[in-house]
Amino acid sequence: MHKMHNTTAGRIFDFFNHIFLLLVAIITVVPFLYIVAGSFASETELATRSFFIFPKEITTDAYRYIFSTNSVIRSLGVSILVTIVGTIISMILTLTMAYPLSRRTMIGRNVILNLVLFSMLFSGGMIPTFILVRSLGLLDSIWALILPLAINPFNLIIVKTFFQELPKELEDASKIDGCTEFQTFWRVMLPLSKPVIATFTLFYAVYYWNDFFQALLYLKDTTKWPIQLLLQQLVMVANVGIGDIAEASLYEPPEESVKLAVIVVATVPILLFYPFLQKHFAKGVMLGSVKG
Amino acid sequence: MDSVVVKQPRKKSKWAKMGKEKWLYLMVLPGLIYFIVFKYFPMWGVLIAFQDYSPFRGLLGSNWVGFEHFQYFFSNPDFLRLLRNTFILALYDLVFFFPAPIILALLLNEIRISFYKRAIQTFVYVPHFMSWVIIASISYVFLTTSGGVVNELLEGLLGEKINFLSSPDWFRPMIIGQIIWKETGWGTVIFLAALASVDQEQYEAAIVDGAGRFRRLWHVTLPALRSTIVILLILRLGNFLDTGFQQIYLMSNSLNRSVADVFDTYVYFVGITEGAFSYSTAVGLFKSVVGIVLIVGADRLAKKLGQGGLF
Numbered sequence: 148m149h150k151m152h153n154t155t156a157g158r159i160f161d162f163f164n165h166i167f168l169l170l171v172a173i174i175t176v177v178p179f180l181y182i183v184a185g186s187f188a189s190e191t192e193l194a195t196r197s198f199f200i201f202p203k204e205i206t207t208d209a210y211r212y213i214f215s216t217n218s219v220i221r222s223l224g225v226s227i228l229v230t231i232v233g234t235i236i237s238m239i240l241t242l243t244m245a246y247p248l249s250r251r252t253m254i255g256r257n258v259i260l261n262l263v264l265f266s267m268l269f270s271g272g273m274i275p276t277f278i279l280v281r282s283l284g285l286l287d288s289i290w291a292l293i294l295p296l297a298i299n300p301f302n303l304i305i306v307k308t309f310f311q312e313l314p315k316e317l318e319d320a321s322k323i324d325g326c327t328e329f330q331t332f333w334r335v336m337l338p339l340s341k342p343v344i345a346t347f348t349l350f351y352a353v354y355y356w357n358d359f360f361q362a363l364l365y366l367k368d369t370t371k372w373p374i375q376l377l378l379q380q381l382v383m384v385a386n387v388g389i390g391d392i393a394e395a396s397l398y399e400p401p402e403e404s405v406k407l408a409v410i411v412v413a414t415v416p417i418l419l420f421y422p423f424l425q426k427h428f429a430k431g432v433m434l435g436s437v438k439g
Numbered sequence: 440m441d442s443v444v445v446k447q448p449r450k451k452s453k454w455a456k457m458g459k460e461k462w463l464y465l466m467v468l469p470g471l472i473y474f475i476v477f478k479y480f481p482m483w484g485v486l487i488a489f490q491d492y493s494p495f496r497g498l499l500g501s502n503w504v505g506f507e508h509f510q511y512f513f514s515n516p517d518f519l520r521l522l523r524n525t526f527i528l529a530l531y532d533l534v535f536f537f538p539a540p541i542i543l544a545l546l547l548n549e550i551r552i553s554f555y556k557r558a559i560q561t562f563v564y565v566p567h568f569m570s571w572v573i574i575a576s577i578s579y580v581f582l583t584t585s586g587g588v589v590n591e592l593l594e595g596l597l598g599e600k601i602n603f604l605s606s607p608d609w610f611r612p613m614i615i616g617q618i619i620w621k622e623t624g625w626g627t628v629i630f631l632a633a634l635a636s637v638d639q640e641q642y643e644a645a646i647v648d649g650a651g652r653f654r655r656l657w658h659v660t661l662p663a664l665r666s667t668i669v670i671l672l673i674l675r676l677g678n679f680l681d682t683g684f685q686q687i688y689l690m691s692n693s694l695n696r697s698v699a700d701v702f703d704t705y706v707y708f709v710g711i712t713e714g715a716f717s718y719s720t721a722v723g724l725f726k727s728v729v730g731i732v733l734i735v736g737a738d739r740l741a742k743k744l745g746q747g748g749l750f
Contacts, residue, residue: 157652164546165555171543172562175624178577179565181588185580197591244470247463254457259467262474268731271481272723273703274710278487278494279480295477298470328462357570360685364711375572382576383689403586410576417568424568425561432628 179414186210186407193403209404218369218377219409225289226356226373226413233293233355238348240298241306242340246332248303249310250318267300273364280365291365292358292373299354302347305434309343310336346427346434353424356416374413382406488721508721517705525701528682531615533675539619540626541668545660547627548634549652563624574621575689578613579604605694614690618683629671630664637663669744677737680730702726 180200185193186209188202213219247253248260270276276295285291313336321331337344359375366372372380417424457464483498488508490501512518543563550556566574581588582603590600603609637660645655684703691699700708702722710719 154651160652161549164549168546168550168559171624172559175563175566175620178581182577182580194586197586198588240470240473243466247467250460250463253460253463254453255464259471262471262479266474266478268734269482269727270478271483271485272720272727273706274716274720274723275481275484275487276477277711278484278716279477294473297477298473303470328460329466332466353568357568357572359570359572360688363688364707375570378576379572379689382579406576407580410573410580414569414573418565421565421568425564428568428625429628433632 182407182410186404186411188404190403209408212405213408213412218372219374219412221370222372222374222377223412225371226375229289229292229373230352230355233297234348234351236293237297237299237351237355238344241303241347241351242337242344243332244298245303245306246310246336247328248307250328251311263300263303277364286365287368287371288365289371292355292361295361296354299351301435302350305431306340306343306347309340309434313339342427342430343434345423346431349420349424349427350431352420353417374409378409378413381409485720485724487717488724490717492717492720494716504717508718509725511718512722512725517700520697521700521702521705524698525680525682528611528614528687528701529679531611532618532682535615536618536622537672537675539623541630541664543623544627544630544634544664545656547631548660549656560624560627563627565624566621567625569621571683571685571689574617575686578617578690582613604690605692607695607698610690610695610698614686617686617690629667633664633667634660670741673737673741673744676740677734678730679733680726 177200181198184200184202187205187207188199189204189206189208192199192202192204248256248263250256271279280286280291280295285294317335317339318331321335326334357375359373359379362371362373362376363379366376487498487501489503489505490498491504492498492501547556547559550559579587582590584590584600584602584604589603594600601609603613641659642655645659650658680702682701682703684701684707687699687701688704688707691704703726706719706723706726709715709722
């Protein structure tokens, strides 16, 4: 920390700087607070008060309503399933592919690496990929949400670079001990890669949780919609309700707060993991800025 | 130049070596299959841009039409509209969003109370982790003319409402505003890291030379960020056409489509919604090719500026 030569101008700047940054932080967070507050507020309060952070009376009607219908629970289930299965598949594919590519002596390594790099420059695009997914029979299957983007080539390259920078002596030593390459990878390399594994697990998990576009493209069957697509239809496509008509008669659907409650439900998992996300994503940015 | 006699045993040892490392190939195989199936098959599928593709006849059975779809696209008023929309959004992004994280990082860097700094960071990073659906939903809730917070406020202040969500005039400011709100905080991470690595002795030397705070900012801090800024700028130019599809799709509707449509959303609407596979693939291919040119150009530029290239 360098010594401050604080002039009056400097102090005035500091004062306004602190205030300004506080305002930036508030502007960032307040919309979320309003959404949460509104989801617990009554319909009349939402209709009459234009903005509030603390509802006058707290009601869980909106949540009781959305959890009394099938669609939100089903969509949450799909999202959770896709996030877990997708992240596992992506991590297995990424790690097992990155390790061999990190071995400079492997014959054919450059061909495969160039194949990967070229796919980052040029892609067939939306329609040819759609035709492929369709001809694989994956339309209306949740595999369509996972397989087409299972490996993120940027992540692959960063993990490869990480493996490459682990001391080569470790490989030699385990080779002398009679380990196969897979055993070396499994017993020596992976335990050393825990921070990287954590970072990219979170990268993939956030991607799978947040994505709605794959579902929009490939899923016509509304019972397989992940929560993001359900939310989009609910908020942005006019007159789309949730739940079946028979179920809706149980409660008077509090329309506005239901929208807010679904936003909250779709956000909560991200907020639960936020401390980890903040830490590991920052690491990922740093890893990514080191070129391989 | 090797003679055949020398080559022969070498080749054998190559196979022997590959056999010894069979585990490596087994491990690389699933990933390789992924790339071939999901990345390279669609590249081959791009050929339908030169066909009148019919799903029943397939890629091999459909009629070839050469550059017909491209000619149609370039002579179509849609082409100039898409180019214009993409270009203006990218330019706005560059002018209004790009400097934002740099400024915020510099301001954060001036905070000496580390607890305060960390608290601010924790807050401003949050929206980065939210999906575009969440961001767009929140925008709808706040901006709608039927009871949205912003419009209630405007009605009180100006006596009239502004229909941000469907007005073509407000589309671009809204998109850029969302990007600034979502990504400025997170964008500081890379700049703060660069600032953390500035040699403190440089500051001390500047102080000895009598430099005040703002001169230190100008002569020490900003130069330290220069290479990061240049690299990110070049990367941005390389991805100039990549306006965020999800965001634009979510914020566009029939009323603002004249300014909202960009290449990706156009491909989606024409291809998936209307089923014009060949034509929309041609549009997508045009964008991909221009994209490659831009990235390779950006890479050349990076090398010229002594940044060592992008790949």
